[in-house]
Amino acid sequence: MFSPLKRLAFRKFRKAETRLHELNYLFWECTSRCNLHCLHCGSDCHVASDHPDMPVEDFLRALDTIQKPAKNFIVALTGGEPLLRNDLETVGLEIRKRDMRWGMVSNGHLYDRERHISLLNAGMGALTISVDGLEESHDWLRNKPGSFSRVDRAIELAAGTERLNFDIVTCVNRRNRKELPAIYNYLNAKGVKAWRLFTIIPIGRAKENPELNLTDREFKEMLDFIVERRKESGIDVKFSCEGYVGEYESKVRDIPFFCRAGINIGSILIDGSISACPNIDRSFIQGNIYSDNFYHIWQTKFTPFRNRSWNRKGPCADCKDYSECQGNGFHNWHGDKSAPLVCHQGKLKRVN
Secondary structure (H helix, E strand, C coil), X not given: CCCHHHHHHHHHHHHHHHHHCCCCEEEXXXXXXXXXXXXXXXCCCCCCCCCCCCCHHHHHHHHCCCCCCCCCCEEEEECCCHHXXXXXXXXXXXXXXXXXXXXXXXXXXXXXXXXXXXXXHCCEEEEEEECCCCHHHHHHHHCCCCHHHHHHHHHHHHHCCCCCEEEEEEECCCCCHHHHHXXXXXXXXXXXXXXXXXXXXXXXXXXXCHHHCCCHHHHHHHHHHHHHHCCCCCCEEEECCCCCCHHHHHHHCCCCCCXXXXXXXXXXXXXXXXXXXXXXXXXXXXXXXXXXXXXXXXXXXXXHHHCHHHHCXXXXXXXXXXXXXXXXXXXXXXXXXXXXXXXXXXXXXXXX
């Protein structure tokens, strides 16, 4: 656990960040099409996969409403699978013309040398690729034989490019949890520098497959694995931003838990909707670029993101950790919103 003094200072920092709400990270859900049918996909299943891709011009008009972007502002292309679009280089060059940075989140299935070079030439500076186990478990979760060999090729290309800010994300589930040491060794051998681990939130397809959900003890074991690996000098291993983990906070992260959705993170969804992280419940949509000025919406709305007192109910009502947790990650609030779908601190307390 971070010291009481550091926690107090961080609360003040978090309050100041919320009041300022500087936009640092903008997701563009540039397509809802995907070449895989992953068992754990958390994308909003109410959005049809055949929804037309948003034209580049429409996105750029919304982007241009940001008159003075933050110095560390970055656009992240996501989906669906962005590589199904053949015009990523066009939008990438346009983003760079605006003196902004951009990156991409991909399953890596279509990432080959030709596309790698063209994306780098278009100014791509960051790339996140998913690896969800060794060959058998990765292909099982991705629901596509041969997926691991494709992603292995993508890692070879990305990890060997010094100018690229590259990391791996892994969805830890009951089938791959015992492979974590082997995955670490595999990624280390590939030259990967950063690895983020996350677990299942029961939304989208994931809620239909209980095999994906770690037990409370298995969740603790995953955190213990991260703690041990962070003592080593190899890959920078972290737990993702999905939730507050109490006494593990200082051991699995560099800074205390802070869900920045709607505070520093925004998104433009496939239909033009304006929100924060793309997996957040669609009931939290704040506007639409086809009827609203994107940056005006960012500056003047997002109230439920910036004042989260509405979620102090159910198990959160009397929780002594609420001042640190603030109801956990925002994407934990779906459905009737009577309680977070997952309380990570609760999982740890049940083990102890």
